Amino acid sequence: MIVLGIETSCDETAAAIVADEGSRGRILSNLVLAQLDLHRPYGGVVPEIAARAHLGGLDRLIAQALREARLSLAEIDAVAAAAGPGLIGGLVVGTTMGKALAWAAGKAFLAVNHLEAHALSVRLCAALDFPYLLLLVSGGHSQLLICAGVGRYTRLGTTLDDAAGEAFDKTAKLLGLGYPGGPAIERAARGGDPRRFPLPRPMRGRPCCDFSFSGLKTAVREVVGKVGPFGAREEADLAASIELAICETLAERTERAIRLFRRRHPEGRALVACGGVAANGSLRLRLSALALHSGLEFLAPAPDLCTDNAAMIAWAGLERLRLGFVDALDIAPRPRWPLDEGLPERRHEVEA
Numbered sequence: 587m588i589v590l591g592i593e594t595s596c597d598e599t600a601a602a603i604v605a606d607e608g609s610r611g612r613i614l615s616n617l618v619l620a621q622l623d624l625h626r627p628y629g630g631v632v633p634e635i636a637a638r639a640h641l642g643g644l645d646r647l648i649a650q651a652l653r654e655a656r657l658s659l660a661e662i663d664a665v666a667a668a669a670g671p672g673l674i675g676g677l678v679v680g681t682t683m684g685k686a687l688a689w690a691a692g693k694a695f696l697a698v699n700h701l702e703a704h705a706l707s708v709r710l711c712a713a714l715d716f717p718y719l720l721l722l723v724s725g726g727h728s729q730l731l732i733c734a735g736v737g738r739y740t741r742l743g744t745t746l747d748d749a750a751g752e753a754f755d756k757t758a759k760l761l762g763l764g765y766p767g768g769p770a771i772e773r774a775a776r777g778g779d780p781r782r783f784p785l786p787r788p789m790r791g792r793p794c795c796d797f798s799f800s801g802l803k804t805a806v807r808e809v810v811g812k813v814g815p816f817g818a819r820e821e822a823d824l825a826a827s828i829e830l831a832i833c834e835t836l837a838e839r840t841e842r843a844i845r846l847f848r849r850r851h852p853e854g855r856a857l858v859a860c861g862g863v864a865a866n867g868s869l870r871l872r873l874s875a876l877a878l879h880s881g882l883e884f885l886a887p888a889p890d891l892c893t894d895n896a897a898m899i900a901w902a903g904l905e906r907l908r909l910g911f912v913d914a915l916d917i918a919p920r921p922r923w924p925l926d927e928g929l930p931e932r933r934h935e936v937e938a
């Protein structure tokens with residue numbers, strides 16, 4: 587089985603071809619056209635600029651993905667496009683292109699949930715059975731989920747305000763480090779003293795698995811105001827303090843989720859991290875130590891498969907196709923599309 591994946595939900599135009607290899611997948615091509623330079627002057631993603639850039643680059647990117655995989659459209663089995671959640675302009679561009687190609691070539695079409703694609707991306711890279719515990723941390727989402735099967739997700743906790751990636755992006759902006767903030771903070775933090783600036787650890791000790799990051803931004807703003815002129819030393823120390831505060835918070839919430847997961851799924855053997863923030867080296871180290879301590883295996887896709895890409899969209903489409911799911915061509919893209927639909931928007935899981 588071979589699937590073409592299309593990703594246009596935010597500021598990355600991406601196309602990829604993925605083949606089924608039984609217990610995992612094989613990436614035949616995986617191309618990303620980042621729009622960073624277009625959005626950088628604004629310090630964040632501008633939806634209309636993103637949609638126009640997707641429109642301008644997607645057809646060539648798909649043609650190149652097919653060329654690199656040495657395949658024609660006739661040789662693939664299905665087209666999968668991210669259909670939400672995300673910025674609607676980009677989603678319309680990607681799904682319309684995907685549907686048109688599927689229709690013209692007589693192939694199946696799959697409307698993929700972008701969050702589900704992040705959640706399943708680990709199975710593209712490694713033979714991992716359900717259930718597993720997942721920390722999904724990206725620019726738009728911070729969630730702890732139990733993944734019990736394709737389409738079977740239970741949310742244990744979520745962010746009450748900013749996502750972890752947003753916390754990196756907004757505090758990086760306060761430090762004048764540019765966009766995207768996560769990689770910029772990680773770079774700036776090298777050699778910095780993470781204990782120099784004590785920053786809050788929101789939600790620490792609460793008997794649930796939810797996150798909150800907006801207080802961190804306020805605390806960083808205060809430090810920046812108080813310290814005065816910033817030298818390289820201050821920048822490194824504050825970047826390191828921010829990284830530590832975010833990583834420690836994520837790890838503490840995850841530790842709590844592990845206890846819930848173990849109780850519900852004693853057979854589960856893995857802790858997985860995915861989404862752009864999971865590309866962070868110190869978060870990976872911290873989670874891997876936590877997993878080891880809890881008797882779980884730690885898995886995370888390679889950093890370039892943690893940030894937005896189309897290989898994960900193709901793979902999620904492939905997982906669904908294997909189970910016999912296909913979507914009709916009149917399916918509409920959705921700006922909001924929770925993974926655990928049917929549940930109320932926010933559900934607090936509290937430890938007994």
Ligand code: KG4
Nearest residue numbers: 724725726751766768769862863866893894
């Ligand atoms: O998954 P992703 O590429 O897009 C969304 O679906 O949101 O995640 C983007 C987020 C951004 O907030 C970015 O700052 C963050 O992931 N990020 C990182 C790192 N690389 C990307 N955060 C911390 N450390 C990194 N190395």
Ligand code: ZN
Nearest residue numbers: 704724861894
């Ligand atoms: Zn994403």
